Amino acid sequence: MHLTSAYQTVSFMKIIDSIAQQAASIVSIRRQIHANPELCFEEVQTADLVEAKLTEWGIPFHRGLGKTGIVGIVKNGNSDRAIGLRADMDALPMQEFNTFAHASKNAGKMHACGHDGHTAMLLAAAQHFAKHRNFDGTVYLIFQPAEEGGGGAREMIKEGLFEKFPMQAVYGMHNWPGMAAGQFAVSPGPVMASSNEFKIVIKGKGGHAALPHDGVDPVLAACQMVQAFQTIISRNKKPIEAGVISVTMIHAGEATNVIPDSVELQGTVRTFTVELIDLIETRMREIAEHTSAAFNATCDFEFDRNYPPTINSATEANFAAEVMRGIVGTDNVKAQEPTMGAEDFSYMLQAKPGAYCFIANGDGDHRAIGHGGGPCMLHNPSYDFNDNLIPLGATYWVKLVESALPAA
Numbered sequence: 001m002h003l004t005s006a007y008q009t010v011s012f013m014k015i016i017d018s019i020a021q022q023a024a025s026i027v028s029i030r031r032q033i034h035a036n037p038e039l040c041f042e043e044v045q046t047a048d049l050v051e052a053k054l055t056e057w058g059i060p061f062h063r064g065l066g067k068t069g070i071v072g073i074v075k076n077g078n079s080d081r082a083i084g085l086r087a088d089m090d091a092l093p094m095q096e097f098n099t100f101a102h103a104s105k106n107a108g109k110m111h112a113c114g115h116d117g118h119t120a121m122l123l124a125a126a127q128h129f130a131k132h133r134n135f136d137g138t139v140y141l142i143f144q145p146a147e148e149g150g151g152g153a154r155e156m157i158k159e160g161l162f163e164k165f166p167m168q169a170v171y172g173m174h175n176w177p178g179m180a181a182g183q184f185a186v187s188p189g190p191v192m193a194s195s196n197e198f199k200i201v202i203k204g205k206g207g208h209a210a211l212p213h214d215g216v217d218p219v220l221a222a223c224q225m226v227q228a229f230q231t232i233i234s235r236n237k238k239p240i241e242a243g244v245i246s247v248t249m250i251h252a253g254e255a256t257n258v259i260p261d262s263v264e265l266q267g268t269v270r271t272f273t274v275e276l277i278d279l280i281e282t283r284m285r286e287i288a289e290h291t292s293a294a295f296n297a298t299c300d301f302e303f304d305r306n307y308p309p310t311i312n313s314a315t316e317a318n319f320a321a322e323v324m325r326g327i328v329g330t331d332n333v334k335a336q337e338p339t340m341g342a343e344d345f346s347y348m349l350q351a352k353p354g355a356y357c358f359i360a361n362g363d364g365d366h367r368a369i370g371h372g373g374g375p376c377m378l379h380n381p382s383y384d385f386n387d388n389l390i391p392l393g394a395t396y397w398v399k400l401v402e403s404a405l406p407a408a
Contacts, residue, residue, distance in 0.1 A: 033089075033111065037091030047068050047069075081404075082168060084140040086170060088144050091109050096110040098381075112379050112381065113378050118175070136405055170353075173357050175386065176358035186320050186336050193340045194346075199264065269281075312356060366388060
């Protein structure tokens, strides 16, 4: 199998030889996972493959946390210190446009976020640890299910992840399209947003559109409400804080001459702090209830908090950056620009110190013949993980462990 990438010829990278030599075999595993995508909490075949490889390499494991999660256990020396390395395994419910040989075989399911590659990078590190354990302590290899909406990290924690496998810190990594391959990005503080959803049903009194005075029009209340929500962003939160309120669905009416009985609004809220979530939820509820009352309507207000913000602890983020600089050089370790996307690794960072970094996926030139015509961006049907990241990502995992758990 031929790997094509500009960074293979770049001399500044310090890829571990044993990892580079095994890269083709791990690429085959990655493509096997890509061709057989499984949705959240259904990652049985993927977990079977992970189990088979850990068994082949003599690494003990625990299976079943979060239903389909699997944790590999690599010990060396006498230290009681431990760290966790996490990779997500699930795919997305979408149809793939790529037609190359490893395209999805499962209709309506696709690895469009690179979790196949995340799993492969962690497996590559596991394969290295099977023969080379230049550290003192324990490494927990966390293969997590259900990142895409299922909260697999939360479920693993609920079922005792950190009690069964005590560790001082936990680290995650995600591929990031648009950055030049060979680069990393990590920073302290918030790096991904919280994800929250709302649903508001405004109840009026339907009637003939030619006789609006006989009814209570919920559409007017809804229009006022949608605009008023933006005053929370412009007038209630601090200007230096980042927050987004997006009303993305408005459902009302069935005929042009009928004022509907009700209007349903739905949408999303994103913030980088829990405090701002609290503020936005409170103000949205107040605006919804009082605006409805002003139009003689009533409303039902629902606000569901999904993933919390992903916040890197300063010590671990700075430590990770230092490890990266030793692999790719200072100029190729970038500040991590926060994104309004959400990630359930946030639950792990609420429970333990740690850092969540980006590894650059390039601009799509790596894709095989037969890729879709769209951009190589996350959640795009033409996306594919850059296989040339596998040795680099695995090298980072190994060097992180060796630096965090130095051999005696």
